[in-house]
Amino acid sequence: MKRRIVAVGAALLVLVGCAGNAASGGAKSPATSLSVSGPWRAWAATLSSQEAHGSCGATAHQVVCATDVGGFVGRSRADGRITWTVPAGGHGKNIGLALDAADERAVTAVAGVLRAANLRTGTQAWTHQLPTGRTYLALGAAEGVVYALEASDPFTHAPVLDAIRASDGTPLWHRTVAWMTGEHLTAFRGRVYTADGTRVTARDARTGVTVATSPTGVECPHLVTGGHYLVCTGSPYSAGDTFAPMRRLDPATLRPLPTPRNTADKPVRGVISDNGILVLYEAGAEDTGAGNWFAYDLEKDRRLWSTYATEADATVADGRFVTFTPRNDRAARDRVITIDLHAGPQATGTAAPRMSAAYSQTRGGEYPLVFAPGGDTGHVVVMARTHGSLRSLPLP
Template sequence: MSGPWRSWATGLSAGEAAGACGATAHQVVCATNTGGLVGRSRADGRVSWSVAAHDHGKSAGLVVDAAGERAVTGVAGVLRAANLRTGATAWTHRLPSGDTSILGAADGVVYALGVTDATSSTALLDAVRASDGTSLWRRTVSWERGEPLAAFRGRVYTADGTQVTARDARTGATVAKSPAGVPCQHLVSGGHYLVCTGSPFSAGDTFPPMRRLDPATLRPLPTPRNTIDKPVRGLISDDGVLVLYEAGAEDTSAGNWNAYDLVAGRKLWSTYTTETDAAMAGGRFVTFTPVNDRARRGRVLTIDLHGGPQATGGAAPGMSLPYAQTRDGEHPLLVVPGGDARHVLVMARTHASLRSLPLP
């Protein structure tokens, strides 16, 4: 964990490749599909500590609370936390649902969504204190399976495919619901922004308009007009730039990343893409070059959030060299460290490995 961020590549265990990886300003953390956790050095990627576990189930992912010095994962209804500095097991917490589907964290609280019945439209939302695993509250919520949860500024938000519900982070009490006349098939969040889009799983040819919601009241706010294409997924920066991947309704393997300024209420730029992972880092949008671009494929691409792909000078797009981990066949995922690391991590799932490289 000591030393600055450097360029390196290292192999991952099969369990890590089937789980998830994250990073703070000081280290890399990976969760396994058995519920274990592995800490790695930011200087060379070597294992600094590990927490073994032997659960079996689908990984709910990983949340890393740098301020609280905790890494938390969930498998088979068991939340497990490690101390980021020492790697010691901080706590374990068994959920009554027996399943952990989605994790989230904010302000020292870890949230877990789990279902007891795969056919049910409800889930159990648990709030657990990140420092010691103490259960704070539990609520039965309406939920569209797979929908993300969002948490910030003392509230936690869930969506059921039609409506968004806000709850108080301290008590779990419902404090707001989005209006019935504002469809919210899919919730995109980032910074302190909430945006409703059409469902990426819809089989139709038309989609409801994109709508920004007021986090306090969940009422609609003025929103830039989106294209007629199918919204697949999106990210929102801390300063309110939404970058939304939109593609043809029948084939989402290729489309465009469209950037919208939610504050100014206008579209900023657009760039062609094939379906790949994406992230935000250092005021830039980070993704991979299109698979069918033979001259440039297999590279990490960065675009200034406000300047776009046509920007020049210091805001001009950046592009990495090609690496084994950035090839499309590796199904690469991006991991962005916290703080001003000026590095990005690429996780390759096909041939389990991880690479740290300077942010282009």
């Protein structure tokens, strides 16, 4: 599940703790508070096993992790130390982490329990418990609303999309939806979008009423989103050798717009910048362990550049594409690399690619994730999953 990293505008009040209270089910939040201010700094921190098996993200003021059993851990942007914890409240495995900037909330779900933490105070904000037999499947958050998809059995019963006010947990509406397992919930500009592997549906964020559906002739196995853009590609879960045409959709009408070209290989994952640069990882259908990142300008309807890669995570920060060097590049592996979104990997001068030093967290064997804190922090954070740890480093 691709993460939506968002910024919190005001300085956050967080609770001071010590590393020993990280994320264990019986952990208690410390009682004193401290205003955290100042720039991001470079640091490395070890994660507890519960954090490492959960999900992490960042605001402009802190790193936040949702543990695998539904707790929360807040970490300082200055040194990575734990500043607050919210103990776990359920049993199961979390389905991800959603961060909402408008109301300073972190949200996660385990089985049938949806929980929110207050990013300012480091305390539990609210919780929702589904009836017995129902479970949460996917999460999203935008513009002060949390979206949670839930069902008793997604293979035999249509899922229900719940909209919940992020600030206090007030239910706003719920609607039965068509949804494809593994697809994201995407919301922006007063609409929430769902995809069922064939069509895309847009609903009004205030009411849940359907306002647009993609045409029946537009095949949409997988929806890539970012900025205010929607792009249909072939499914990363497909076992076939041919893939649906890549199509950009109009967010208002969901009708197709001009799109640079069809993908040649299997689309695996992608990111889209706020100004409409799509960077899509494409690989052979039988082995996605090596392929190429292809950059497309969605506004000017053209392909920009490509670069070889081994399957890796990526994000966009400060007008640059951020990913990891190929694992089989002996001269420059195990590094974060940034590429100018328009100029590409062959650029020179100030637009030339830039690399970090090699770190334990950026090794291919760690299956690292990279995310950019919201705001102009000048840093990215790498999460190592094999040996759980985080590293904050200046954006190369």
